[in-house]
Amino acid sequence: MDDFYAARSGLIPPLPWSTFSPPFSDPASSDPSREAIFFQRLEVLSGFDAARQLWESPQMQAANISGGRWGGVQGSDPGSGSQAWSMLTHMNGRPMPKGGSGMVSTSLGRFIEAHQGTVLTNMPVVALMIEDGRCTGVECADGSRFRGRKGVVSTIHVKHLMQMAPSDLWGQAFTDSVEVWQPEMAMFAFHFALKGSPEYPLAGGGSVTGAEASIMERPESIFKLNEDNARGELTLEDYPLQIVHAAGYDRSRAPDGFSLLKIEGGMPYALKEGPEHWDAIKDEVADQVLDRYLRYTPNLTRENVLARVIMSPIDIERMNPAMWRGSVHHLDKRWGNFAPYRMPIPGLYQTGACTAPGGSVTGQPGRNAAIAILEDDGKTLAEVVGRG
Template identity: 25%
Template sequence: MTRHDAIVIGAGPNGLAAAITLARAGRDVVLCEAADAPGGAVRTQELTLPGFLHDTFSSVYPAGAASPVFARWPLEDFGLEWVHPAVSMAHPFPDGGAVALHQSLERTAASLDASHAGDGAAWEQFAGPLLEVFPQLRRTMIGGWFPVVGPAGLLARHGMQGTLEFARLLLASARTFSTELFAGPRAQAWLAGSCLHGDVAADDAGSAITGTYLQLLGHFVGWPSPRGGAQRLADALAGYLESLGGTLRVNSRVTKVITAGGRTAGVELANGERLRANVVVADLLPGGLLSVAGDALGSAYRARLERYRLGPATVKVDWALDDVVPWTADEARGAGTVHVGGHLEDLVDAQRTVGAGRLPERPFLLFGQQSVADPSRAPEGKHTAWAYTRVPQSHRFDADGVTAFAERIDAQIERFAPGFRDRVLARHVMGPTDLEERNANLPGGDVGGGSYAIDQLIFRPVPGVSPYRTTVEGLYLGSAATFPGGAVHGACGHAAARVALTEGRVRRWL
């Protein structure tokens, strides 16, 4: 067994962040990744045709641009460059109108007012005070445990009323919040569409916070993507880790966490090799942790991990295009992200259908067209695009079924961009099983790292004093299953590594 100070399992953004945090503290750390490249769900590949670079999973990273973890590190020295589209997000309607999210609060308000007079002022009145304290709010939403800094900042800056407004937002449903804030139906759909990035139903408590926070991020840092593809972010993190002396091992699947005397002793790889370390940080969801640590976790903790709930499954489609998408709405043509679904009731109906275990005829789509602002992703004059939508975990697709559902996705885009199909050169479709086969941290095709229902929103993966500690001494969890959850920000892995470092210092002192 080779000896190291620490081992990290999984080279997704959280695993990379954990390894970097340990390496910066002077630890000899080895990062083991099952795939042939780092990144986890941050990958770029030629999925359709040669020369067309598609982000295999995730693509747009407002949380990454805002991450207080990434901001500490010189990732630009390792090739990371953020590209901002002219419009962060557009929400079009079938008649050719749209409401846009701009980084500028004033331009966003103007777009909202164009859809219904007064809605822009309503958004400025709501968002303005929160943007004043956004650094504190960001530390609550993308920080480690325990999340108190944002509310405390609001209390200090805007008194009890501002703090109560934030608390109400945490508990509100997307439908209730959007209809109370805006008088016009288009602004309501614009806000609710961002709320549907999460898996909580628009009528359920806790669904408003996701979308509202995404809109605020759009003002604070935009909704950017890495130039050249998502892989550039993963490669920058990996490059920085190696510059610190950390070791990255790809094609190295960990199959077992080795324990001795109730504490971590190392890991075993699929090829039988063993690596020794007293600290192991796992960028795994509960199912993955159970598979590698098993009985060592103890029956009570295992039972609680087994109750961790996944979110809906996902179908994702990538296209190679002969030209830009012919959106009817002007605002959508320059947007990096487009929410395709129409009016609020259309969004709610699609989500209700999924919740009832059926496939929607007109699915709500998260649509990306990064090549509009980043021509390096496609041959000259050509473009790439992608879309994904949530589907029931209970639905079992065969290959023909996924292809048939992709036709519904094409048809939904055609409603808002007539002529879209004529510009498609090639299409690549992934169903839930395909996503999980490519990345074991997407079980059942859940791209969110577990449900964000209100009872699992903060206390992830189980209620406890620290979400990053497990019942095995020296074994820590630093994945999207821990606070603050999914999105690409590295905060979960960074927090887990900090807990490991702190407890290591305490043990030496004792």
Template identity: 25%
Template structure:
């Protein structure tokens, strides 16, 4: 996925786009008389003026935190605030000193087909997945979590030292708020990470002992670090009541917003989350339709 972002960035730069990073937006500037967007204000006080702004932030972040509430219809703002952002996913990035060797496969120290795709662990049956989900719904981290493992360093040797590897774990289910304890407690975090590693040991013996270090992002971490409301990586629930014409709110599924010139282009817009780029592509087409006159 990082390569996809790099490719998009390269194409944009070649087209003359200026990309600015480490520039947090504090407010979307709106002319309260005309209701039209005027640009964005940055945390450092810089103002970037533009008649068009596309927001890749969550709808909640965009309309509750960045856009002045006085310029938004009350029913629209209520719908945005009422949207389901509950999440139960945690990301663990792991550094290991050797490849995991799965019991169901022959030993392959250099990496085989079993290391090159998405590896599912702890999801042997629908019943097991259901139990894991219900535990999280009660505020308890799953005792036997559902894990999706990828090992990008098998395909890209440049991201880890020779013989060592980087492993990504996408883990479910971890509640945003624990019924007991807190994600800020290092012991709670360590206990859950070790629980995940122990589960992997059942499929790849010795995995825990191969761990050199790890970084864990719980739902509150994802919210704080990346602005993902509730830690939801899809910018909101992907249920039938929040898809198609209901995303992000009824009557506003065409990427336009109540603020003229402000558009949504992220996963909070139709068709939703996933690594596909469809919301951005569709939003760009709408912007061109609104602002580029046909010759």
């Protein structure tokens, strides 16, 4: 249980929950640079306060805080200071799989099948098979059972996994630790198929486009999210929006003359009327968010929208129960309170966003879990994949 709260030494260390680190020397070194000390001190502030130190222009403050929220935490919160320079990261660009993020899973599935593995989908696991105190397999909703020769590896959300075996097997310390897990601000994702593609006018004339954009008018708007989350209310005027229109670059996604638009961001999951109230209001919320977005793209109107798929925070959880309460990173990953790769029940391993260093598409939890699993099987990663 030495890996209970953090990654084991020798594994990839957890990233800071905000992945935007400044490109300066290590402040822990014996002779840190002036810049390193300055940025280290900025990091412990909120993104809002740090942005006001760095930028005179409210537009640059808002742009960085808005883009900083993509990592799941709002820049109103202490410790989110590095969001104040999130645009530095975004200027480097972000890798996107051709065909969309789903192609990562599809390709991994093909790799498994090409190596005599089997991938079964639409098979919800409802129980862990326990024999002599050891996890030996899983039982699915249709009653089918699958036995693991050496063990079982889970990416089921740990809050759900713990319902799948007797409570006394998890141990009190682990149970207490998971009890206090908090969801992060829930996510919404509104998808639109468009005739034409978005263009943003430039102040000096002409226009610009891009694979992603971030919108928030006023830096102080970031404070609305926590207040609304506490109240279960929505204030739609100026929430930070993440705009994705990768079809402009990846022409495999839409025919010529057409494009795709995704507007996403954080909104409260638990509305004061209950999370199911999202079903009643999501189309109207999406209309308002779309209208707000269209103010920035005068070449488009609602007439350009051919079809849409509107996913509210509760829809995201319904799509994938591991996105507990709409947390696409499975939980608020700031506090380093992750599940261990070796779970308290022998033979059961956990990977994915509930383990260090948390959610996002990094591959790091998988790699770390593989190291632990191989170690228990008397092997090393280097032996199996040819490098460490």
